[in-house]
Amino acid sequence: MTTNADRRRPGRPPGQSDTRDRILASARELFARNGVDKTSIRAIAAGAGVDPALVHHYYGTKQQLFAAAIEAPIDPMDVLRPLREMPVEEIGHKLPALLVPLWDSEAGQGFIATLRSLLAGSEVGLIRSFLQEVIATEIGPRVDNPKGSGRLRVQFVASQLVGIVVARYILELDPIKSLPADRIAETIGPNLQRYLTGELPGFT
Structure with a gap:
């Protein structure tokens, strides 16, 4: 019998995908409303309900997060x-x-x-x-x-x-x-x- 734990990818904590999606949604909203320069990683994290360190962990720099927000093929x-x-x-x-x-x-x-x-x-x-x-x-x-x-x-x-x-x-x-x-x-x-x-x- 296969359990939920067996189906999880090794090393991937539960809720990772949801966290990334919330960060990206928050970034898109704030970038669109305030622009890149006036949007901080801290504000994006607050909008997503996560620690700012997680934003850096998943997306790197603010410019890299912006690239992800507009789905640019590269930074x-x-x-x-x-x-x-x-x-x-x-x-x-x-x-x-x-x-x-x-x-x-x-x-x-x-x-x-x-x-x-x-x-x-x-x-x-x-x-x-x-x-x-x-x-x-x-x-x-x-x-x-x-x-x-x-x-x-x-x-x-x-x-x-x-x-x-x-x-x-x-x-x-x-x-x-x-x-x-x-x-x-x-x-x-x-x-x-x-x-x-x-x-x-x-x-x-």
Whole structure:
């Protein structure tokens, strides 16, 4: 006769799945409402009714938890971190070359499905947090020339990337849907670079 204890995975304490789900639900709610920067691990833990140490235990850093909340295939910082050492004159070309193949991958399909759900639902704050706080914080200060233009530059880049996601994966418009990833990157890269380092109307 098989008991409940026999059916449990070795080393897995009862209630682990429920704890992870509660942490993730709390994180999604708070990230969507307050943004990434203004949401603390302690607040997420309180919302889930767990000790903050458990949040770190299951999800690592706040950025990794955010990646889990939006079902990103990898930690967004793993994509953005290499850009820190890259000359700003290359970022616009490199960004789509990194992101489009990732979105095309099997791992990226969960992210696309989540994005589709977020755009259709009430948690668009998660997308806004990713675009305005994660990407803008990493790239904005480096392209803030003239002063005060960095945030707008990054938002123009984000608008182009979101447009590709919507056209290629959500609306599935041909021929964009069928184009090789490298062709998309080569096509939009120069425009992204212009947004980042070219002249911007309204700024002198």
